[in-house]
Amino acid sequence: MTSPNPAAKRSLRERFDGERILLGLAAPVLAVLLSAVICGVLLAISGKNPFDAFQVMWDYGTASDGQVLTLNRTTTYYIAGCAAAFGFRMNLFNIGVDGQYKLGALFAAYVGSQVDLPAVLQIPLLLVTAMLIGGMWASIAGLLKVYRGVSEVISTIMLNAIATAVVGLLLVPGIFAPGNGGGSSNAIQTAPISQSSHFFAIPTAGGDLYGFLFIAIVIGVAFQFTLSRTKFGFDLRATGRSETAAKASGVNVKRMVITSMVVSGAIAGLIGLPELMQHSYYFGQSIQPGLGFIGISVALLGRNTPIGIAFSALLFAFLDVAGTRLPLRGDFPQEIVAVMQGTIVICVVVAYELVRRYGLKRQQQKVGAELAAQAAAAAKKEVSA
CATH class of the missing domain: 1.10.3470.10 (ABC transporter involved in vitamin B12 uptake, BtuC)
Known part of the structure; x- marks a missing residue:
């Protein structure tokens, strides 16, 4: 039985890289959470309970x-x-x-x-x-x-x-x-x-x-x-x-x-x-x-x-x-929905930039670790020789 092609295994691993998937999901999720927090603060300032408003919507x-x-x-x-x-x-x-x-x-x-x-x-x-x-x-x-x-x-x-x-x-x-x-x-x-x-x-x-x-x-x-x-x-x-x-x-x-x-x-x-x-x-x-x-x-x-x-x-x-x-339920302002949608768009730009910078930093760390490992392996081989 032939062993799997290493290149194919690497390609499959890269395609289903869990960290890349998490980074891809992080930005929109972070944007939605930031928007919910902002809208919650605005509702609280206006004298409304944000948790009640979100419960009505849910x-x-x-x-x-x-x-x-x-x-x-x-x-x-x-x-x-x-x-x-x-x-x-x-x-x-x-x-x-x-x-x-x-x-x-x-x-x-x-x-x-x-x-x-x-x-x-x-x-x-x-x-x-x-x-x-x-x-x-x-x-x-x-x-x-x-x-x-x-x-x-x-x-x-x-x-x-x-x-x-x-x-x-x-x-x-x-x-x-x-x-x-x-x-x-x-x-x-x-x-x-x-x-x-x-x-x-x-x-x-x-x-x-x-x-x-x-x-x-x-x-x-x-x-x-x-x-x-x-x-x-x-x-x-x-x-x-x-x-x-x-x-x-x-x-x-x-x-x-x-x-x-x-x-x-x-x-x-x-x-x-x-x-x-x-x-x-x-x-x-x-x-x-x-x-x-x-x-x-x-x-x-x-x-x-x-x-x-x-x-x-x-x-x-x-x-x-x-x-x-x-x-209709609690006299909450319906305009908060438009505010939430608008803040999601603004927050997603910020979130994507934060995630991009974090991803770039993680990539640099991985490359640095691989280079260090290769250098250590080469030095060990040289000493043993």
């Missing part, structure tokens, strides 16, 4: 209806996090996710209200429509960066404002909103999408669980597979770490920038569809604002990895859902 968040609402919102937040993270892995800051998902949801809602195909065709049509619109809108920032050197941060922020104006321009009677027969009322929503556009739901004791959860899972699996198992994913990670080194190795950096922005925008286009196809069935005031910026926070906390984003999205969704009970 009780509702773990109840059956709270769990369903949390998972439904996690679905949306996860897609938003993946959209932002895809750009981040390329070292591109796609701040325009908010505008991309609004336009994607608006056009999908309009197509869904005008076309009524069998569900097996209608649902993919809406998904493709949203992805195409989101990708096309994001490509503007990619093209500006590649051919005019415009920072994607600036261009995507401006495109958010333009997208909001475009939505307002199109969402009027006679264009994307139903006509009012010449009346003077201003419609602020599209017509309801057709019955065949409704995505399936899973009945549970706590309510209907969004079937779109499976779409989110597919996005996460495809994201991970692309990053770790494809040439495009390797080129994306290489370009994100060093454009100069990637260009020297033959990577077309300009094409990678444009493609990454398009893919990020295409994922962003899907963010509003769980609400559209499973709850409201039209685009209007019911569409939750600010999802793009929540996605950025979720991606940062999840370290831009599909698994990390899943836990991060679950945490943010839990805080949002459970926080709705604070004013």
